Amino acid sequence: AAVPSGADAVVQIENTEQLPPAADGKRRVRIKQAASCAGEDIRPTGSDIKAGAQVLRRGDLIDPAEIGLLATVGASSLKVVKQPLVAVMSTGDELLEPGASQLDGGKIRDANRPMLLAAACSAGCKVMDLGIATDRVGQLEQRLQSAIKGGADVLITSGGVSMGDKDLVKPLLEHHGRVHFGKVRMKPGKPLTFATLDVPCSESIPDSGTEANFSQGTRRMLVFGLPGNPVSSIVTFKLVVLPCLRKMAGWQEPGLRRVHARTQQDIKLDAVRPEYHRATLSWARGPDGADDLQGEFAGASTGGQLSSRLLSMRSANALLELPAAKSVLPAGSTVSALLIEDLGKMPIPEVPPETPGLSSS
Numbered sequence: 001a002a003v004p005s006g007a008d009a010v011v012q013i014e015n016t017e018q019l020p021p022a023a024d025g026k027r028r029v030r031i032k033q034a035a036s037c038a039g040e041d042i043r044p045t046g047s048d049i050k051a052g053a054q055v056l057r058r059g060d061l062i063d064p065a066e067i068g069l070l071a072t073v074g075a076s077s078l079k080v081v082k083q084p085l086v087a088v089m090s091t092g093d094e095l096l097e098p099g100a101s102q103l104d105g106g107k108i109r110d111a112n113r114p115m116l117l118a119a120a121c122s123a124g125c126k127v128m129d130l131g132i133a134t135d136r137v138g139q140l141e142q143r144l145q146s147a148i149k150g151g152a153d154v155l156i157t158s159g160g161v162s163m164g165d166k167d168l169v170k171p172l173l174e175h176h177g178r179v180h181f182g183k184v185r186m187k188p189g190k191p192l193t194f195a196t197l198d199v200p201c202s203e204s205i206p207d208s209g210t211e212a213n214f215s216q217g218t219r220r221m222l223v224f225g226l227p228g229n230p231v232s233s234i235v236t237f238k239l240v241v242l243p244c245l246r247k248m249a250g251w252q253e254p255g256l257r258r259v260h261a262r263t264q265q266d267i268k269l270d271a272v273r274p275e276y277h278r279a280t281l282s283w284a285r286g287p288d289g290a291d292d293l294q295g296e297f298a299g300a301s302t303g304g305q306l307s308s309r310l311l312s313m314r315s316a317n318a319l320l321e322l323p324a325a326k327s328v329l330p331a332g333s334t335v336s337a338l339l340i341e342d343l344g345k346m347p348i349p350e351v352p353p354e355t356p357g358l359s360s361s
Helices: 064-072 112-122 137-149 169-176 230-248
Strands: 016-019 028-031 085-090 127-134 152-156 176-182 194-198 218-226 258-263 277-286 297-302 318-322 334-339
Touching: 028 112, 085 112, 085 137, 112 127, 112 152, 112 230, 127 137, 127 152, 127 194, 137 169, 169 176, 169 194, 218 230, 230 277, 230 318, 258 277, 258 318, 277 334, 297 318, 297 334
Parallel strands: 085 127, 085 152, 152 218, 258 297
Antiparallel strands: 016 028, 176 194, 194 218, 258 334, 277 297, 277 318, 318 334
């Protein structure tokens, strides 16, 4: 509200007392504590945002506070980076839809596709569900063309990238584009594949017929062939696909954030491959247990780390970066950890940290 003419300070209402009206009906107020100086509790025009000040920069993320800031300065619209369109498909004769009530003959429910669709949505992308493709070249080709015609910027496949006779995704990608890598020295996720395909722009794809008019322009579609094991699939998404999607969405620093954590259990290391060990980070006091500001992240393993055991991701908010070695990493070791979830959901410590002199009771 505007300051009335002649006033140079504001007295807070809790420092006043409402009195009975005067004989002429006018309101009466007793001031119990006057303002200590001129200008008290008055916010001058421009004290929040000065005229001409830059409130957002290119590359800033638009979160709720930024929405409020834009409304404050009257910016009802602005240009933002286009949301990437991500197409997702699973491959495998053994896969059934998640709603399947009965599993016979080695069949399993498709966990990867809904998981990856949700992960892409959480990354701020639009998604296209391409369903399940059997281990047939024709079906894989059909799904690939659906992604191209649908204008997908990124195609994520799950399964079909290992060394078996039914792993047909890599040959398909080699036929249509360039495979940049098809194996990575990491655990989990060794068969991770990345390819790029130069495809016709959406507007140059005919509604019917077999030939697209490439003269009207091409675009580059990224393809990530993720392993079929569920843990390998989501871990490689977090490590490789997510930073890429963030970059496409305009993030200035798209990589996963890295912190230090102290292991809570002995961990047997893999002799050949560096491992991204699923763990739950929480806040813990330092080794001496002192009641001060010294503390650290404690990294507790989520248990068995088989690449098929999706339960190892249930409460994981970090991936411990472990070296390849023929040894056991003892409990209490400090390692680097990549954050894969919001730390606001981490377990609450038995003795939460607090500012000295500030009681939480």
